[in-house]
Amino acid sequence: MNFKKILSFVAATTLCFSLAGCTKAPANSGNNGDLIKVGIINNDPNESGYRTANDKDMKETFTKENGFDASFAYSLKNDEQIGYAQKFIQDEVDYLLLSAADTAGWDSVLKDAQAAGVKVILFDRTIDADDSLYEASIVSDMAKEGETAVSWLESQNLPEYNIIHIQGVMGSAAQKGRSGALTDTAKAKGWNIVTQQTAEWNAEKAQQIVQSVIDSGKSFNVIYAENDDMAKGAVAALDKANISHGVGKDVIVMGFDCNKWALEELLKKNWNYDGQCNPFQADYIVDIINKLEKGEKLEQKVVVMDEKGFDAATITQDDVNNYGI
Amino acid sequence: MAQIKTAKTNPVSEFFSKLFRNQIFIPIAALLLLAIFNLIADPSFFKITLGYSSDGNPVLSGYIMTILDYGSELAILAIGMTLVTAASGGQDISVGAAIAISGSVVLRVLCGTDSRPETLQAPIIVAFLVSCLVAMAFGAFNGTLVAYFKIQPMVATLILFTAGRSIAAWINNNELPIVSDKVFSYFGGFLPGIPIPTSFFIAVACMIITALVFKFTSLGLYIQSVGINQNSSRLNGLNPEFIKFITYVILGFFVAVAGFIKVSRLSTINYSVVAKDIEMDAILAVALGGNALSGGKFNIGASVLGAYVIQFLTTTLYKLEVSSEALSAYKAIVVIILVVMSAPIVREKLAALIKKIKASSAAKSAN
Numbered sequence: 013m014n015f016k017k018i019l020s021f022v023a024a025t026t027l028c029f030s031l032a033g034c035t036k037a038p039a040n041s042g043n044n045g046d047l048i049k050v051g052i053i054n055n056d057p058n059e060s061g062y063r064t065a066n067d068k069d070m071k072e073t074f075t076k077e078n079g080f081d082a083s084f085a086y087s088l089k090n091d092e093q094i095g096y097a098q099k100f101i102q103d104e105v106d107y108l109l110l111s112a113a114d115t116a117g118w119d120s121v122l123k124d125a126q127a128a129g130v131k132v133i134l135f136d137r138t139i140d141a142d143d144s145l146y147e148a149s150i151v152s153d154m155a156k157e158g159e160t161a162v163s164w165l166e167s168q169n170l171p172e173y174n175i176i177h178i179q180g181v182m183g184s185a186a187q188k189g190r191s192g193a194l195t196d197t198a199k200a201k202g203w204n205i206v207t208q209q210t211a212e213w214n215a216e217k218a219q220q221i222v223q224s225v226i227d228s229g230k231s232f233n234v235i236y237a238e239n240d241d242m243a244k245g246a247v248a249a250l251d252k253a254n255i256s257h258g259v260g261k262d263v264i265v266m267g268f269d270c271n272k273w274a275l276e277e278l279l280k281k282n283w284n285y286d287g288q289c290n291p292f293q294a295d296y297i298v299d300i301i302n303k304l305e306k307g308e309k310l311e312q313k314v315v316v317m318d319e320k321g322f323d324a325a326t327i328t329q330d331d332v333n334n335y336g337i
Numbered sequence: 338m339a340q341i342k343t344a345k346t347n348p349v350s351e352f353f354s355k356l357f358r359n360q361i362f363i364p365i366a367a368l369l370l371l372a373i374f375n376l377i378a379d380p381s382f383f384k385i386t387l388g389y390s391s392d393g394n395p396v397l398s399g400y401i402m403t404i405l406d407y408g409s410e411l412a413i414l415a416i417g418m419t420l421v422t423a424a425s426g427g428q429d430i431s432v433g434a435a436i437a438i439s440g441s442v443v444l445r446v447l448c449g450t451d452s453r454p455e456t457l458q459a460p461i462i463v464a465f466l467v468s469c470l471v472a473m474a475f476g477a478f479n480g481t482l483v484a485y486f487k488i489q490p491m492v493a494t495l496i497l498f499t500a501g502r503s504i505a506a507w508i509n510n511n512e513l514p515i516v517s518d519k520v521f522s523y524f525g526g527f528l529p530g531i532p533i534p535t536s537f538f539i540a541v542a543c544m545i546i547t548a549l550v551f552k553f554t555s556l557g558l559y560i561q562s563v564g565i566n567q568n569s570s571r572l573n574g575l576n577p578e579f580i581k582f583i584t585y586v587i588l589g590f591f592v593a594v595a596g597f598i599k600v601s602r603l604s605t606i607n608y609s610v611v612a613k614d615i616e617m618d619a620i621l622a623v624a625l626g627g628n629a630l631s632g633g634k635f636n637i638g639a640s641v642l643g644a645y646v647i648q649f650l651t652t653t654l655y656k657l658e659v660s661s662e663a664l665s666a667y668k669a670i671v672v673i674i675l676v677v678m679s680a681p682i683v684r685e686k687l688a689a690l691i692k693k694i695k696a697s698s699a700a701k702s703a704n
Binding site for chain 1: 390407611
């Protein structure tokens with residue numbers, strides 16, 4: 013009995029050491045003189061079109077030609093991401109770029125990073141940690157995205173506003189920001205919200221919600237969908253009921269995220285507006301790294317990206333190519 | 338119908354107790370309840386108007402049409418789920434993920450390597466048949482685990498439930514293919530010249546095929562006997578493993594049909610959310626149909642009716658503009674009531690109660 017215990021203990025320890033050895037191995041191989049070493053922790057690129065575009069942008073920017081020695085790690089799970097972060101710190105990266113899966117639980121590993129002299133830059137997602145623990149955070153301002161969209165809607169000067177508001181998953185940052193702007197303005201301007209329901213980013217649910225409004229016979233002239241998928245579902249319901257939509261038609265269709273196919277709908281004037289949620293953070297990060305390398309101080313910790321809103325009346329093929337994700 | 342007619346000749350109490358014990362009673366009662374509720378709340382719920390679609394085809398619209406349209410995928414799935422439940426005494430929770438896979442296959446075949454083709458790269462029927470094969474193969478995978486490896490159905494199908502949507506993503510290289518073909522959109526919309534949603538016809542066709550198969554083969558009886566007692570079916574010369582296996586393959590076929598309608602509706606697929614949580618609704622439809630979730634006797638008609646009841650409920654809640662966060666909570670409450678009502682114990686008690694009331698009133702009138 014005792015012998016077995018000892019044996020298993022020995023086995024476990026050897027296993028631990030061999031595992032540690034594995035993780036340490038790449039550190040020696042990648043010590044390349046003047047390249048800046050970055051470790052990039054991202055969410056799974058399969059998660060959404062946004063993430064795919066984001067990951068592609070990162071991979072295209074952090075190349076050897078641009079002076080970076082980059083390693084990538086992906087997970088949708090916070091604890092796995094923390095594991096990757098520890099590995100990158102052991103590898104002695106210069107910069108740790110992080111899009112956290114979850115906001116909590118990052119304090120201790122970021123303290124380790126600080127102690128090891130690794131500079132941390134957050135992108136896309138923020139975390140619940142003291143802001144002394146990271147150099148900068150590059151984020152989308154969802155509330156501003158909503159405001160841009162709503163002020164565009166206001167500028168259309170419709171004689172009356174009857175809006176179908178299709179929301180994303182309740183409580184998500186994108187939903188809160190994009191809903192907040194519309195709800196506030198509708199209250200202030202006396203716009204009529206015909207219905208306000210969550211379709212949980214799901215095209216089918218959006219289709220049913222709009223179908224239900226059509227069946228009820230209520231009139232509406234604006235569809236404000238908080239992402240492109242839901243706008244597509246809404247449009248499918250309109251098509252079925254022979255309600256015209258797009259530029260100069262009965263119903264204004266608004267979406268978010270700037271998927272390529274959605275911008276193509278704008279180009280065909282089937283939709284009216286698409287708000288950008290900018291996945292291209294790499295240039296901003298490079299900018300910050302250059303500044304830090306020169307020893308300059310950053311003016312602000314939180315960098316909000318420029319995000320556009322596209323109007324079907326003015327969009328061009330170039331916009332579709334450049335901003336479509 | 339015939340059953341009710343003969344029952345009418347019996348004393349009233351007999352009629353009621355028979356009605357309560359009839360399996361199809363619960364979904365019908367639920368349907369009537371919802372219908373009466375809507376009639377009182379707003380009679381315009383039942384209004385159906387004839388309009389014209391953007392292509393100039395006649396189209397019927399209204400809440401009832403919406404229910405027939407959107408309830409159809411669920412009804413199709415409910416047929417397969419009933420068989421799986423009856424034979425293996427468990428449920429397949431991977432149907433949503435399997436729909437994502439089969440739908441992705443349809444688009445993959447139609448689009449070829451281009452995610453946004455100008456013309457279809459393959460005939461629609463070929464795409465459908467390929468997706469059937471793929472979905473039936475995944476059904477066979479589930480069936481093998483359940484029948485031959487004797488794994489609990491829910492655990493066995495958990496594998497595909499977890500992996501399915503990733504497989505779907507992989508099939509289309511993570512792209513969202515979009516088909517812009519008019520004919521392809523007929524299946525989730527309307528056929529030209531016919532004002533009733535195509536999906537409803539597809540559901541009816543599925544039911545007729547199933548009914549014919551059961552009429553001309555003994556498959557229904559075999560499934561039932563395997564579900565009731567596996568060992569005695571074996572002693573009677575049946576092969577319980579194979580029968581369980583085949584029900585999962587059949588479910589795979591219905592999954593492909595439902596997936597085909599789903600992709601046709603939007604002419605694209607978002608593999609991460611398509612048919613989300615539909616497995617729960619499909620299981621619920623089976624339960625609402627009064628089928629024992631532990632297997633054995635089954636009634637497909639009741640399950641199909643159960644599926645439309647669920648869609649009726651969903652549409653009613655959408656119509657009432659139930660606040661979005663609370664939607665599923667309301668649904669749960671109604672579901673609890675319906676499921677408790679459909680439990681055999683409650684129904685026996687209810688039948689006995691009615692009998693008692695009838696008896697006492699009869700005694701009173703005699704006095």
